[in-house]
Amino acid sequence: MTLGFFVVLLLSVIRLSTPMFIAGLGNMYCERVGILNLGAEGMMVSGAFAAVLGSYYTGNPWIGVLCGMVGGLVAGAIHALICVEFGGLHAISGLGITMLFNGVTKFLCLSIFGSTFTPNVAALQTTKILQGLPVLGKYLGALSPLVYLGGLIAVISYFVIFRTPYGLRVQMVGDDPRTVETAGIDVWKMRYSGVLICGLLCGIAGAYMSLGQLDRFFEGMIAGKGMLAVIAVKMGKWEPKGILGTALLLGFFDAVQLQLQINGVIGIPPEMLQLLPYVAGIAVLSMQTGATRLSALDSQYLRNKYKF
Amino acid sequence: MVYAVEMRGITKRFPAVLANDHIDIAIKAGTVHAIIGENGAGKSTLMNILYGLHKPDQGEILINGQKQVFGSATDAIACGIGMVHQHFMLVPRLTVADNVVLGKEPRKGLLYDRKGAIAKVAEVCSRHNIQVDPGKKVADISLGMQQRVEIVKTLYRGAEIIILDEPTAVLTPQEIDDLGEILRQLKEGGKTIIIITHKLEEVMDFSDDISVLRGGKHIATLRKEATDIPELTRLMVGRDVQLGGRKESAPGKEEALRLTDIGYVAEGRKVLKGISLVLHKGEVLGLAGIDGSGQSQLAEIVAGVLTPSAGSIKFQDRDITGKTVAQRKKGGIGFIAQDRQKHGLVMDFSIAENLVLGFQRRPEYCQYKIGVNSKAVISGAQKRIKEYDIRTPGESVRVSMLSGGNQQKVVVAREMGSRPQLIVADQPTRGVDVGAIEAIHNILIDHRNKGGSVLLVSLELDELMMLSDRIAVFFDGRLMGILDSASATREQIGMMMVGSSLPKQGEAAKGGKQAESRKEEPVS
Ligand SMILES: Nc1ncnc2c1ncn2[C@@H]1O[C@H](COP(=O)(O)OP(=O)(O)OP(=O)(O)O)[C@@H](O)[C@H]1O
Ligand SMILES: [Mg+2]
Numbered sequence: 001m002t003l004g005f006f007v008v009l010l011l012s013v014i015r016l017s018t019p020m021f022i023a024g025l026g027n028m029y030c031e032r033v034g035i036l037n038l039g040a041e042g043m044m045v046s047g048a049f050a051a052v053l054g055s056y057y058t059g060n061p062w063i064g065v066l067c068g069m070v071g072g073l074v075a076g077a078i079h080a081l082i083c084v085e086f087g088g089l090h091a092i093s094g095l096g097i098t099m100l101f102n103g104v105t106k107f108l109c110l111s112i113f114g115s116t117f118t119p120n121v122a123a124l125q126t127t128k129i130l131q132g133l134p135v136l137g138k139y140l141g142a143l144s145p146l147v148y149l150g151g152l153i154a155v156i157s158y159f160v161i162f163r164t165p166y167g168l169r170v171q172m173v174g175d176d177p178r179t180v181e182t183a184g185i186d187v188w189k190m191r192y193s194g195v196l197i198c199g200l201l202c203g204i205a206g207a208y209m210s211l212g213q214l215d216r217f218f219e220g221m222i223a224g225k226g227m228l229a230v231i232a233v234k235m236g237k238w239e240p241k242g243i244l245g246t247a248l249l250l251g252f253f254d255a256v257q258l259q260l261q262i263n264g265v266i267g268i269p270p271e272m273l274q275l276l277p278y279v280a281g282i283a284v285l286s287m288q289t290g291a292t293r294l295s296a297l298d299s300q301y302l303r304n305k306y307k308f
Numbered sequence: 309m310v311y312a313v314e315m316r317g318i319t320k321r322f323p324a325v326l327a328n329d330h331i332d333i334a335i336k337a338g339t340v341h342a343i344i345g346e347n348g349a350g351k352s353t354l355m356n357i358l359y360g361l362h363k364p365d366q367g368e369i370l371i372n373g374q375k376q377v378f379g380s381a382t383d384a385i386a387c388g389i390g391m392v393h394q395h396f397m398l399v400p401r402l403t404v405a406d407n408v409v410l411g412k413e414p415r416k417g418l419l420y421d422r423k424g425a426i427a428k429v430a431e432v433c434s435r436h437n438i439q440v441d442p443g444k445k446v447a448d449i450s451l452g453m454q455q456r457v458e459i460v461k462t463l464y465r466g467a468e469i470i471i472l473d474e475p476t477a478v479l480t481p482q483e484i485d486d487l488g489e490i491l492r493q494l495k496e497g498g499k500t501i502i503i504i505t506h507k508l509e510e511v512m513d514f515s516d517d518i519s520v521l522r523g524g525k526h527i528a529t530l531r532k533e534a535t536d537i538p539e540l541t542r543l544m545v546g547r548d549v550q551l552g553g554r555k556e557s558a559p560g561k562e563e564a565l566r567l568t569d570i571g572y573v574a575e576g577r578k579v580l581k582g583i584s585l586v587l588h589k590g591e592v593l594g595l596a597g598i599d600g601s602g603q604s605q606l607a608e609i610v611a612g613v614l615t616p617s618a619g620s621i622k623f624q625d626r627d628i629t630g631k632t633v634a635q636r637k638k639g640g641i642g643f644i645a646q647d648r649q650k651h652g653l654v655m656d657f658s659i660a661e662n663l664v665l666g667f668q669r670r671p672e673y674c675q676y677k678i679g680v681n682s683k684a685v686i687s688g689a690q691k692r693i694k695e696y697d698i699r700t701p702g703e704s705v706r707v708s709m710l711s712g713g714n715q716q717k718v719v720v721a722r723e724m725g726s727r728p729q730l731i732v733a734d735q736p737t738r739g740v741d742v743g744a745i746e747a748i749h750n751i752l753i754d755h756r757n758k759g760g761s762v763l764l765v766s767l768e769l770d771e772l773m774m775l776s777d778r779i780a781v782f783f784d785g786r787l788m789g790i791l792d793s794a795s796a797t798r799e800q801i802g803m804m805m806v807g808s809s810l811p812k813q814g815e816a817a818k819g820g821k822q823a824e825s826r827k828e829e830p831v832s
Contacts, residue, residue, distance in 0.1 A: 165413035165420045168406060172399050179397040182361065183411035183461075184382035 009255055011142060015213060016258075017251025019044065019205040019222075022150045023229035024236065024243040025157050026072075026201030032161070032174040032238055033194030035083045036298040038094030039075060040202050041226025042101035047072035047206025049105040052217040053112075055121040061211050064121070065146070068207030069200050075101055076199015084191040087300035098226070106219050117218030123211045144212030146204065153201065158240040170194060174238075174294040177301045187301060202226070224278070231281045238294065249284070253277040310373045312337035312469055312500040313358065318367035320353055322709075324701035327353040328364070329524040335469075335517070337372070340491060340501045342511045345521035345544055346741040347713020348699040351504045352394055354521070355471050358502075359391040360384035371469070385411075390462025391471040394504075394712065394739075396454055400447035405429045407446055408461050432464050436497070438490055452483035459490065470494065471502045474712075476510060477739040480599050480767065488514055506713075506741050508537045520544055545743040552774030553753025559591035559777045564624060564730055564761040565610065571618035572605050572785075579605050581785045583619070587730070592752065592762040594776030594793065596769065598805050601782040603765045604646055607734045610763060611643035612636045613651070623730065637666055642728035644719055644736045646765070652719040655708040659700060660689035662707050663722050670726075688725075696721040697747060713740040720748055724755065731755060734765045749775060769798055783807045 023040050030037040037043075050071025055064030075097055082088040109116060124144050131141030161167040172180050173190045181187045209225065210217045228250050236242025257276040260268075313335040320328040327350040335341045343351050356362045358369065360378030369376050371387050378384045384391075398407050405425040414424040429442040440456050441449065449457070455475055462470050476484045491501055491514055505511060511518055512532060520527040520543040527543050541549050565587040572580040580602045587593045595603035608614040610621065612633040620629045628636060633643075645651035653662050664673055664685050673684050689703035698717045700710060707715055720736060733752065737745045752762050752775060766772050772779055773793050781788045781804040788804040 159419070163419045163422075165415060168402075168410065168413060168420055171402065172410060175399045175401060176397070179399055179407075180410070182359075182381055182391065182393060182397045184380065184385045184465075185411045186380070186382075 007139060009259065011139060012255040012258065013248060013251045014143060014147060015251075016254040017247040018144075018147050018150050018212070019209050019225045020229045020232050020250055021244050021247035022146075022153060022208060023202045023205035023226055024232040024247055025153055025240060026198035026205070027229055027233045028157070028161075028236075028238050028240065028243060029170065029194040029201075030198035031233055031294060031297055032170045033191045034174045034177060034294065034296040034299055034301070035079070035191060035195050036090035036094065037079065037195070037198055038091055038227075038230060039079050039097030040094075040198070040229050041222055041224070042094075042098035043072045043075040043079075043199050043202030044206035044209065044222045044226045045098075045105050046075045046101040047203030048210035048222060049109065049206075049217050050203070051207035052118050052121055052210045055123070055211060056118065059122055061122045061124045064211055065124070065204065065207045068211070069203040072199045072201070072203020072206060073196060074199070076196050076202070079199070080192050080195035084188055084195065084301075087302045090298050102220075105217070109217065109219065118216045120215045121211070123215035125212060125215065144208065146208040146212040149204070150208070153204075154240050154244055161240065166193075174296055177296055177299075188303065191301070202229075205229070228277060228281060235281070235284055246284070250277045250281055253280045310337070311335055311370070312372060313502070314370040314373075315354070315358065316368050316370070318354060318357060318364045318369075320350075320357060320362060320364050322353075324705070326524050328357070330367070331521070331524075331526045333519055333526060333529070335500060335502060337500050338495065338498055339516040340495055340503060340514050342515035342518045343502060343504045343521065344506070344508070344511060344518060344540060345527075346699075346743050347716075347739075348711035349521040349544075349741075350524040351521055352473055352711070355391065355473055355502065355504065358384065359389055359471060382411075385465050385467070388466060388468040389471070390465055390467025390469070392455070392458040392462065392473060392475055394473040394477075396458065398446045398454055398457060400445070402446060403442070404440055404444055404446060404449070404457050405442040407457060408432075408442070408464050412465055429460060429464065432460055436460075436463055436490070437493055438463075450483075451478050452480065452486065455479060455483070455487065456490070459494075467499070469500045469502070471504075473504045474506065474739060475503065476505055476507060484510065506739065508540055508742065511540065512537060522546065541742055544741065549742050549746045551742070551746055551749055553749045555753060555777075556757045557590065559756075560589035560759060562589045563587075564589045564591075565763070566622040567606075567610070567619065568622070569619040570606065570609060570616045570621070572602070572609060572614065573617045574605075579785050580609075580616070583787050585780055585787065585790065587761050587763060589729075589761055590756055590759045591778070592756050592764055592776045594772035594779040595763065595765045595782060596772050596779050596801055596805060597782030599767055601805070602785040603782045604734055606782075607643075607646075607732050607763060607765050610730075611641060611645075611732045613643070613645075634666070637726070637728075640727075640729035642723035642726060642731040644723050644731070644733040646734035646738070648715050648719050648738075653707050653715060656706060658704045658706055659693070659698065659710070659718055660685050660703040662718050663689045663692055663703075663725070665722065667722070667726055692721040692725055696724075696751075697744075713744050716740050717744060717747075720751060724751055728760070730761045730763065732763045735767065736764070737766070737768075737771065769801060773798070773801075781805055 023044055027037050027040050047068040051064040051068030054067025055061045079093055079097055082093040083090050106116060109118060124146055127141050127143060127145045131137050133140060161170060169180065169185055169190055173187060177187045209221060232243050232246040232250060235246040254277045257273045260273055261270050311334045315331060315333045318328050318331045331354060345351050353362065357364045360381045360383050376387055408429045409425045414421040414428055426442045433440050438456050438460055440453055440460055446454060475487060479487065494501060503514060515532055517529060517531055519529040522544060563586055568584050570580055570583040583606060595606060597603045605614060609616050612631060620627055649655060667673065668680055673681055686703055693700065693703060696717050699714050707718060723731065736748050756762055764775060776793045778790050779793050779796060779801060780790045781801055783805060791800065
């Protein structure tokens with residue numbers, strides 16, 4: 001075991017945890033305004049596919065990322081309409097969105113490219129400008145610029161949630177929408193904003209998976225990362241720091257699993273090893289005591305219906 | 309003269325309920341105006357309309373002579389209206405300052421200026437002479453302070469017209485006095501105050517004018533000097549009210565409940581220390597004490613909600629210490645919990661469902677051993693609704709839609725309906741109108757007269773003295789003594805509530821004054 005091995009492992013952990021924490025940060029906004037989002041997976045699929053389409057048609061991967069954001073936003077808007085406006089069941093809507101976008105992207109992929117995976121497109125797998133740096137440049141430049149974008153989003157999210165008036169309102173809506181309404185704030189606008197931000201960020205997470213890690217889209221490529229993001233939010237107690245930490249932990253198990261597979265160290269079937277991050281997630285989640293909870297999470301809040 | 313608030317022909321219909329029926333009401337600037345009425349009379353609805361949370365079906369609102377249409381609370385706040393709701397609108401996890409500034413946060417550039425918020429809140433407090441601690445978490449402060457935070461919230465937004473919906477229901481007598489002082493100061497500062505309450509002594513204490521609502525209609529508006537409590541009661545309920553019930557016989561000698569050396573520890577603190585007492589058949593035993601002295605916990609131990617850490621409970625000569633709530637219910641113990649919304653009711657269930665809760669296994673509700681006979685549930689509910697005068701359009705209405713007092717009646721109806729031997733009642737008349745208080749008193753005393761036993765916890769000394777045969781006084785988890793309510797004085801009880809053991813008659817008066825500074829006249 002050399003230093004080199006650890007660096008490779010570290011880079012791998014960062015690469016693998018990035019989609020979870022970007023989507024996790026999105027889900028944090030969503031859950032903090034009181035909307036459960038099991039549709040993160042679907043929003044990511046939508047983002048991943050839209051990003052590839054954008055890059056394919058324009059040849060510019062950054063336009064691809066923008067398209068990915070729009071893709072996530074569309075999925076988010078559907079979730080918002082169902083949960084915020086019509087008071088639908090969040091879990092059903094979320095799972096529905098995941099299934100819907102798995103289907104829609106596969107359908108579009110087949111009809112545009114005639115196969116369940118797309119050709120290679122211009123991607124963002126490395127950060128060129130960092131490669132010039134001495135010593136660390138080799139490593140830092142090997143990561144996608146979207147990883148750094150993700151880090152930036154985490155920092156900004158921390159400030160948004162804990163340091164801005166908007167963040168204060170977001171914190172309260174998830175606990176007690178009635179209180180917020182009596183303070184003269186539009187609860188529904190708040191709820192929409194949270195879900196839409198979530199769609200946007202999940203779109204970026206999806207774009208990272210198709211353009212930052214790979215250079216194409218194929219069916220089933222999100223592979224449960226959206227669900228892990230949902231877990232990461234709860235384990236991270238709805239705080240950017242916690243979410244980042246949990247995502248790194250889950251990413252670590254994913255990386256270990258990959259390494260073990262590549263090296264073929266032990267005679268365990270790869271499917272078993274792939275379970276590792278999920279098992280770790282469930283284990284951590286079950287060890288957690290229900291200390292903090294958002295009391296209005298997964299609840300309906302309709303206009304003009306309540307007794308104050 | 310220009311009124312601060314004028315509401316004309318306000319009508320509001322909810323599905324199946326006409327909550328407000330052409331209400332005309334005018335409130336003079338710079339006065340304290342009380343609005344009273346039975347549970348479900350439409351007081352909260354009217355005030356929520358004034359605060360922009362509900363839109364009236366008909367009618368118009370004038371603020372300082374100007375016609376206004378409120379689309380949401382934001383509009384009302386902009387017009388200088390503030391409201392303190394019947395249930396607190398605070399997020400416990402956050403600080404007082406965060407809660408106060410919500411919706412009008414001080415900023416520093418793009419960021420929320422937390423220090424500025426604390427400073428501003430402190431400034432508002434000192435300007436109006438209100439004691440709150442802006443930096444503390446709401447979860448860590450007392451109910452009295454939470455109430456003050458709610459008032460500060462309205463002042464921070466620059467409210468000139470302040471609505472208080474039952475602000476005193478959860479306060480201790482001392483806190484009520486403090487609130488009265490704050491209201492007087494606000495009035496002197498030129499604010500207009502609208503207050504809703506069920507406690508008529510407070511109405512006479514705080515207000516200048518009084519409006520009475522009944523069944524969604526405006527019945528009368530009177531000047532305080534021109535009226536008295538009996539008249540107000542008559543206007544509210546439509547008849548005279550006799551509180552306290554009528555005891556027909558002396559309490560029995562037969563033992564119903566015996567507690568031996570009960571101890572209870574919560575979070576390392578001894579909440580109850582070696583309590584022993586006996587309750588007879590045909591007797592009401594009152595448990596007195598300032599809030600948090602352990603009397604509520606004792607009630608919950610008897611009901612089986614809490615498990616004592618020491619001691620034993622004997623009910624009708626059987627040891628029931630280890631028995632569950634369900635077994636105790638079956639054995640004949642009914643329990644009216646203190647917090648009806650948390651422990652007494654399932655808010656999203658219908659009235660009918662709530663009325664059988666805990667009794668669904670009884671033969672009359674069972675069908676083929678496993679199912680619930682919904683016909684029996686519904687007809688049973690209809691009977692109870694009539695018997696206990698629960699004001700509702702029907703038995704299928706969700707309990708959360710009922711007014712507070714009517715929710716309480718659902719709990720009482722359920723617990724009494726199973727014909728228990730012993731009824732444990734923890735503040736059964738909290739937030740309930742006089743008419744309903746009378747009804748609940750009569751139910752309890754009737755139960756006693758028929759040979760049943762009642763264990764009654766109440767923070768209102770008058771209620772305890774009216775209903776109880778004997779009063780057990782608690783202080784800091786200890787039983788200070790048991791008095792005969794016929795011969796006990798308020799001063800005696802008050803003194804024991806703050807920790808002195810059975811005083812001799814002579815010294816009682818002096819210490820008693822400190823303990824019980826609020827003077828109350830029993831409503832009759
Ligand atoms: N959102 C709502 N939907 C349906 N019915 C409602 C709603 N809000 C209130 N009601 C009904 O309107 C009537 C008036 O209720 P309101 O809360 O105004 O009474 P209140 O006078 O404040 O009573 P309390 O003293 O018990 O608080 C009640 O019958 C209540 O059940
Ligand atoms: Mg009310």
